[in-house]
Amino acid sequence: MRSVLIAAAVGLVISILLTPLAIRAFRRQGLGQEIRDDGPESHLSKKGTPTMGGTVIVGATVVGYLAAHLAFVGQDNWGFSATGLLLLFLMVGMGTVGFLDDYLKIRHRRSLGLNKTAKLVGQLVIGVTFAVLAINFPSNGITPASTVVSYVRDIAPLALGPIAFVILAYLFIAGFSNAVNLTDGLDGLAAGSSAMVLASYIVISFWQFTHDCANELIEGCYTVRDPLDVTLVAAAGMGACLGFLWWNTSPARIFMGDTGSLALGGLLSGLAIVTRTELLLVVLGGLFVAVTLSVVIQVAFFRATRRRVFRMAPLHHHFELAGWTENTVIVRFWLVTGMAVGFGLGLFYADWLSFVGL
Numbered sequence: 334m335r336s337v338l339i340a341a342a343v344g345l346v347i348s349i350l351l352t353p354l355a356i357r358a359f360r361r362q363g364l365g366q367e368i369r370d371d372g373p374e375s376h377l378s379k380k381g382t383p384t385m386g387g388t389v390i391v392g393a394t395v396v397g398y399l400a401a402h403l404a405f406v407g408q409d410n411w412g413f414s415a416t417g418l419l420l421l422f423l424m425v426g427m428g429t430v431g432f433l434d435d436y437l438k439i440r441h442r443r444s445l446g447l448n449k450t451a452k453l454v455g456q457l458v459i460g461v462t463f464a465v466l467a468i469n470f471p472s473n474g475i476t477p478a479s480t481v482v483s484y485v486r487d488i489a490p491l492a493l494g495p496i497a498f499v500i501l502a503y504l505f506i507a508g509f510s511n512a513v514n515l516t517d518g519l520d521g522l523a524a525g526s527s528a529m530v531l532a533s534y535i536v537i538s539f540w541q542f543t544h545d546c547a548n549e550l551i552e553g554c555y556t557v558r559d560p561l562d563v564t565l566v567a568a569a570g571m572g573a574c575l576g577f578l579w580w581n582t583s584p585a586r587i588f589m590g591d592t593g594s595l596a597l598g599g600l601l602s603g604l605a606i607v608t609r610t611e612l613l614l615v616v617l618g619g620l621f622v623a624v625t626l627s628v629v630i631q632v633a634f635f636r637a638t639r640r641r642v643f644r645m646a647p648l649h650h651h652f653e654l655a656g657w658t659e660n661t662v663i664v665r666f667w668l669v670t671g672m673a674v675g676f677g678l679g680l681f682y683a684d685w686l687s688f689v690g691l
Contacts, residue, residue, distance in 0.1 A: 336401040336561070337539065337568045344397030344569040348576025351389050356580065356587045359383035363439070382585060385435045387593020390524075390573045391428045394600075395421055397569030415470040416477040416607050417562035419463060423603040424570075426459035427510050428596030435590040456507045459599070464502035467606065468495055473547055475558040478502070483609035485684040486555070502606060509605075509614070510598030512621035515628055515647045517594040520583035522649065522663050526670040527597045528574035530617050531567050533674045534604045537681055538563040541608060544685070553688030555609070563607055570600055583660050613681060619673035620666055624648050 360383050398421060402413060433455070434447040447455070467478035480498040482491035493501065517523035542560035544553060557563075574597070580586045589597075598621075605614035615622055624647045631646035643651040652662045 336405060337535065337564050339404050340397045340401035340565040341535075341568040341572040342397075343400040344393045344572025345576045346572075347396050348389055348393035348573040349579050350576075351393065352386060352577055352580045352587060355386055355389050356383050359385060359587070382588055384439070384588040384590040385432060385592045386577060386581065386587040387428055387431060387435075387589040387591070387596055390570075390577050390589060390593045391425055391596050393573035393576060394424060394566070394569045397572055398565050401565045401569070414559035414562040415466075415472070416559035417566050419467055419477055420563065420566045420600060420603045420607065422466075423459065423463045423506070424596045424600040426463070427456065427506075427599030428592050430455035430459065431514075431591030431593065431595035434595075435592050453507070456510065456595075457503060460503035460506040461499055463506065463603065464499040464606075467502070468498065472558055475547070475556060477558050478606050479609055481609075482611065483605075484612040485610060485681050487609050505606070505611060506599055506602040508625070509602040509618065509621065510595045512618070512625040513598035513601070514591055514594040516621050516624045516649070517589060517591075518647055519649050519653075519659055519663050519666075520585035521578055521581045522666055523594055523597065524574050524578045524581050524589060525663070525667050526618075526620050527601065528571050528578065529667070529670050529674050530601055530614075531571035531574060531604075533617050533678055534567040534601075534608065535564055535571060536678060537610060538567060538604070538608055540681075540685075553685045557607070557609060560608070563604065566600070567604060570597070583663065610681070613677055616680060617674055617677035618670075619677075620670045623669075627651070 398417065430447075430452065434452060437447055464478070468476050468480060470476060478498075479487050480493045480495055481487035481489065482493065482501070513523055513527065516526065538557075538560045541555040541557050542564060544551065544555055545560055546554035546556050577587075577589065577593070581589065601614060601618060605611045610617075627643055627648035628646045631641060631643050634640065634642050644654040645651055649662050649666060653659060657665075
């Protein structure tokens, strides 16, 4: 438990201390955010706000994870695990794709960075590499990921072959990384919501660690690899998000940019895959799903009828144009995320209760 606290604390401290340094450095380099001309008028004043703050989130997460391990050098089972390193690879890799996107936006002084093809290729390379590696490196016959579709556990009838799993995992990773990216449109919205979902994965993975079939075969135990190391990654990520949120709340002094949103989306999807809770993430991250669906519905309906369902997509901009203040939208969407996380954790715990007969 001490290692979990260290990971979260170091991630928090590194993020909260380094973010103002990043703000000054990015401002000196002229790395300011470009704003959509067709967005809410209130956002035009944000033009030039330093972006790419996601580099701090990614760095703080990695350092928090490393610190939690280095604090216990020489003790039994202190070493790094394949699962933890794969999660960091996925986060850093998706963050790199986002960094290139952010850099091109700033370089060309427009709100569009990488073209769709280049962005998808980048996500494809990182997502497929993660998926292929995750079904290797067995320990006691258990690999970091399973080729079975999961909800709270693996759903046995939905077993996939390795190729089908890699394809599905890529779609899942790309989908969720883009979902967080779409949600990152208001000050602190994505960072706060991601912190809550990461907190839920601290609970889930630590519960799996304390009820791991590798330690004791009991009713309801979990067949997962390296659950404690997964907890460390989730804790470091949550701490990094909270530290960044200190500077990112309205009015934001820095934006995470695609660097942060793609990295966090990749991390969340990776956590779901290695904890065998892929479909549960749809509940835990219900806000991200709703925001993405609003864009899909808007585009599909407009193409079919030349009319719009929402005043503007993604969903948070619809409520802004309906008269809600930015802070009202943010807080209410955080409340939605909190309720989704509570409901998702309830589903997770109810599954365990069904095994122990309570």
